Amino acid sequence: MKIAILGTGPVAQTLAAKLDSIGHDVQLGTRDVATTMARSDKDAFGNPPYPVWAAAHPKVKLGTMASAAAHGELVINALSGAVAIAGLSSAGEANLAGKVVLDVSNPLDFSKGMPPSLFVSNTDSLGEQIQARFPAARVVKSLNTVTASVMVDPQQVAGGEHTMFVSGNDPDARRQVASLLKEGFGWRDVIELGDLSTARGTEMLLPLWLRTWGALGTPMFGFRVVR
């Protein structure tokens, strides 16, 4: 399947590497290809610059946001929350129309210190804001409740005995994402919460996620709905 991933950071790279490894045709989207390919410094988290990763993943293409979105039958938003709507706007409404847009971002606001708060929550969510801005896209929120490496390899944590949530207005789009999670990434417990307003719940899990990271000293955990 042709897949676009908007973003070139650790989340985008992790998703791209996995999707490439299971046979998908992946193109990443960035604001400016020349700038991204000219990077030579490690990022703020100590990860190697994009060209180092790209050299190790020669089948993964890089293009503009619009080029990637035009390529993808499925579009994944792996940009940080603060620039998600700007990035999707660069991708272009026409390149998103009718497609499943899987939003894995979180509305983290780092401007008030650490741990971050959320720049939208409670009576709205970033998932809903994206859907409102791009009404012809079929937005699905998922994967935003675990660290990047766990998104694509849930078995890393306690053999995979934890839960992934899926929110979206279009039941068929939710089912397509649930299928990718199960058959592509190995998630065994996937709960379809319902329409996109349920993304308020998973985005608002982030403050507990961040504090649990603090208490445990590692981001390698997941939440399981035990019933």
Added chain:
Amino acid sequence: MKIAILGTGPVAQTLAAKLDSIGHDVQLGTRDVATTMARSDKDAFGNPPYPVWAAAHPKVKLGTMASAAAHGELVINALSGAVAIAGLSSAGEANLAGKVVLDVSNPLDFSKGMPPSLFVSNTDSLGEQIQARFPAARVVKSLNTVTASVMVDPQQVAGGEHTMFVSGNDPDARRQVASLLKEGFGWRDVIELGDLSTARGTEMLLPLWLRTWGALGTPMFGFRVVR
């Protein structure tokens, strides 16, 4: 131990019945004792009126908020979130000073329709608001992430293999609550998240809790931190 429980609703009754059954000396606090004892109709959830429950639990006393709080060495806030600070104010600052105040309430706002949103979240929490209003109390937030019957009997759900969180500024108060959870109620996985600002995380779990209830069709579940 002498324990005060503010409130007479289903959460207060459930906590009182359990604490009474394991040998504690429990007094419930209500705004007006005569009014509470005159109730003869079922509540909004179909539960029998307080006097019916009281007749079945003759050792549990009922008093004013102030009487109950004066009685308790531990004070539990089991009022609904919207009236928690008013109820604690009736209990009286002097009756709370120096005591562990276990806050199990959630800041649910039903005024905007169902499911409820939160009337405080993100950069503040009800737990922190209570601590700010009663600085001499040692406020601990816990038990607010499960339905009442699961609070006191976690084994009802999947043999108890789920997690309870504890937040509070006073480490000794957190430890006292964690000990009650483990030895009194049978919780096996208790995570001390840290200071009361971490209650933002557990209170903000409510939107996901409510939507998961909707998806599963039952409130008999818990979240386990799988690691």
